[in-house]
Amino acid sequence: MITNIISWVCIAVILFTTTSLLIDSKDKQRSLFIFAIQYLAAFWLTLLHWPLGMASVKLVAGWMALTILGATFRNLPPQVTSAKNMRSQPFVVFIIFLLVITAAPTIENSIPGLGLPVIIGSLLLIGIGFLQLSFTSEIDRILFALLSLLSGFETLYAAIEGSVLVAGLLSLITLGIALTGAYLLTILNPQEEETA
Amino acid sequence: MNAPLLWIFTPIIAGGLLAFVNNNRISTNISGLTAALLALIAFFIPIDKALLLGAFSFKLSSSMQLFGRNFIITSNDAHFLTILYGITALWIFGSAVVGKARRLSSLGLSFIALLVASIAVEPFLYAALTIEIAVLIAIPMLASTNNPPGRGTIRFVIFQTLAMPFILFSGWLLAGVEASPSDLALTSQAMLMLSLGLAFLLAIFPLYSWMPLLAEETSPYIFGFILWALPTVTTIFVLGFLDRYSWLRNSTQFTEILYISGILMVVTGGLWAAFQSNLARIMAYASIVETGLSLLAIGLIPNQSTNIVFMLIIPRALSIATWSFSLSMLKEKYGDLTHSSMQGSARNFPLASAGVILANFSAAGLPLLAGFPPRLALWEGLAQSSLFSTFWLGLGLFGLMISAIRTLAIMVITEEGIPWKWRESLNQLILLGLSIILLFFMGIFPQAIFYPLLSALPGMFIHLGQ
Incomplete structure (x- = not known):
């Protein structure tokens, strides 16, 4: 019962964090903090299907990715990190939420045992990841979108695949996306590199 | 060990x-x-x-x-x-x-x-994960302070990353289809997931927009390396799917999807190439055509026509290597690869210009060059099943031929009185000379390369090409 309640709280956390990341990502450090909370919620949903050790790998890899990005953002001048606010997006998030809520029972029927919280949480992450990808051409926002999408996919895939190798490779990909993003952000700002 | x-x-x-x-x-x-x-x-x-x-x-x-x-x-x-x-x-x-x-x-x-x-x-589906890691490793090769990342690089990362979840999910669904083949809903879901995954991975029409963009942004040599290695291995991956799942191999819908995607890629890639004024973009479109040819070959008759897929591997590698090597030298000297900059380049870099033109002609399937024998085999196979498709294949290759003729015209047009000079270094001349000789050798004596290849490569699969 408590597990179920916590799972639904995680859904609320994911909805809140993804929406706030979509609406305002001007302050990068704040965005990273919100993303870290989102990883925590995704970790709980993963924990419903994976043992603690394996689920922790996902959480640690996600937080490490955020640390890499945090260190990169810290070294970037304000004009690179400033992003446009997307205040008109809550409506689209609401539409996605409705779609997810509608589709979740059908998925639950076709893949029994996943659990509604896992389906809703992961589809929200995937859906809003896609939404962000379609709205932006800025590297930092694209990175957030890819990490969000990947996090949602990992949560869903954890319910159907329990391989340690897959968990390891997916964590490696999460870190790889963060490192690649950090590299791209750095070379777009060569002056900073010279002064460092 | x-x-x-x-x-x-x-x-x-x-x-x-x-x-x-x-x-x-x-x-x-x-x-x-x-x-x-x-x-x-x-x-x-x-x-x-x-x-x-x-x-x-x-x-x-x-x-x-x-x-x-x-x-x-x-x-x-x-x-x-x-x-x-x-x-x-x-x-x-x-x-x-x-x-x-x-x-x-x-x-x-x-x-x-x-x-x-x-x-x-x-399980071979985990290949999607290792391919994604390979793509992430490729980014520092493609982008640097001299070649800052643009839309092409970003789209490359996004599209390749999106391929991975679709393929992994499709693998899980395919296992379900194997267990209950009569479940039509599950079969169509699996096929949809797989098609989307492969479309992102192989840059199938219309998801190849990153290729011409990336061609302009990065070094042609590094881009050529990626254009050769990634589609070659992912094509083998697709063949692995067909080899593993008999229902997929025998599914007319799936082979038709591959077939139509192949036709679309050949036609659009070839026609777009004809209208390009940047030599690197032409190479990207030629690579799209090459991938289209592989899909056409797979979609033709999966059990038999895989030999054509294997025949395409070496000519593709050779023509892209010659092309990208030549373009890299020209870009180094001229700064960019637009037609306006390339005017008269044949006078200063005759062998590098010849490399670009011959590789382009080889991709278009000009007789006596390496690309001709596999294209002839594919054309023959297509003609037996559909003359309509043969026309579209011809149209795509005609587009590439036009692009080669345009490039040739641009490279030799110059003011009168400018002498011919060999500005390539000795090492460059040797490498270019060897690759051009190989392009002709494979076109004139295809059996020397293709026979050992065709006798060995089908062994990678249990059912295909046997």
């Missing part, structure tokens, strides 16, 4: 260590020699057979376990490894001549090793 450790983990570690070597020459030599050595070992040393070296007995076992999953490289894969590492070695040595050695020597080796891992990993 085991084969995966030798052909996957050794080059990954070597590539990682070489990233810390500052001397370009040393790094290129070590990396190139490592790749060449791995190709030679794949060719000469049998896998899973004991070898007696004096008093010592040595056996290279085929499998390695990692976190409960297997990496398997059998003797049937050895020929493909020879081709893969052999061409990589040539590419790495060539990079020293065009001055692009720094990144290719270290990251290129790791990139290829990860692609090999995608062929070796069991």
Whole structure:
């Protein structure tokens, strides 16, 4: 019962964090903090299907990715990190939420045992990841979108695949996306590199 | 010792260590020699057979376990490894001549090793994960302070990343389809997921927009390396799907999807190429056509026409290598590769210009060049099933032919009185000369290359090409 309640709280956390990341990502450090909370919620949903050790790998890899990005953002001048606010997006998030809520029972029927919280949480992450990808051409926002999408996919895939190798490779990909993003952000700002 | 450790983990570690070597020459030599050595070992040393070296007995076992999953490289894969590492070695040595050695020597080796891992990993669907890691490793090769990342680089990362979830999910659904083949809903879901995954992975129409964009943004030589290695291995991955799932192999819908995608890629790639005024973009569109040809061949009759897919591998590698090598030299001298900058380039760089033009003609299937024999075989196969498709294939190749003729015209047009000069260095002349000779050799004596290839490569699969 408590597990179920916590799972639904995680859904609320994911909805809140993804929406706030979509609406305002001007302050990068704040965005990273919100993303870290989102990883925590995704970790709980993963924990419903994976043992603690394996689920922790996902959480640690996600937080490490955020640390890499945090260190990169810290070294970037304000004009690179400033992003446009997307205040008109809550409506689209609401539409996605409705779609997810509608589709979740059908998925639950076709893949029994996943659990509604896992389906809703992961589809929200995937859906809003896609939404962000379609709205932006800025590297930092694209990175957030890819990490969000990947996090949602990992949560869903954890319910159907329990391989340690897959968990390891997916964590490696999460870190790889963060490192690649950090590299791209750095070379777009060569002056900073010279002064460092 | 085991084969995966030798052909996957050794080059990954070597590539990682070489990233810390500052001397370009040393790094290129070590990396190139490592790749060449791995190709030679794949060719000469049998896998899973004991070898007696004096008093010592040595056996290279085929499998390695990692976190409960297997990496398997059998003797049937050895020929493909020879081709893969052999061409990589040539590419790495060539990079020293065009001055692009720094990144290719270290990251290129790791990139290829990860692609090999995608062929070796069991269950084979996990290949999507290793391919994604390879793509992420490719980014530092493609983007640098001199070639800042643009829309092409970003789209490349996004599209390749999106391929992975679709393929992994499709694998899970395919296993369900195998268990209950009569479940039509599950079958269509699996096919949809797989089609989307492959569309992102192989840059199938209309998801290839990153290719011409990336061609403009990055070094043609590095781009050529990616254009050769990634589609070659992913095509083998697609064949793996068909080989593994008999219902997929016999599904007319899936083969029709591949067939139509192939036609669309050939036609759009060829026609777009005809209207381009940037030589790097033409190379990208030619590569799209090449992938389209492979899909057409797979979609034609999956059980039989895979030989054509294998026949396309070496000419593709050779023409892209010659093309990208020549373009890299021209870009170095002229700054960009637009038609306006390239006017009269044949007078100053005759062999590099010839390399671009001949590689373009080879991609268009001009007789006597390397690309002609596989295209002829494909055309023949298509003509037996549909004359309509034959027309579309002809139209796509005609587009490439137009682009080659336009490039030829641009390169030789110049003011009167400008003398012909060889501005290429001796090493560049030797490499270009050899690659041009090979383009003709493969076109005139195709059986010398294709016969050993066709007798060895189908062994990688249990059902296809047998």
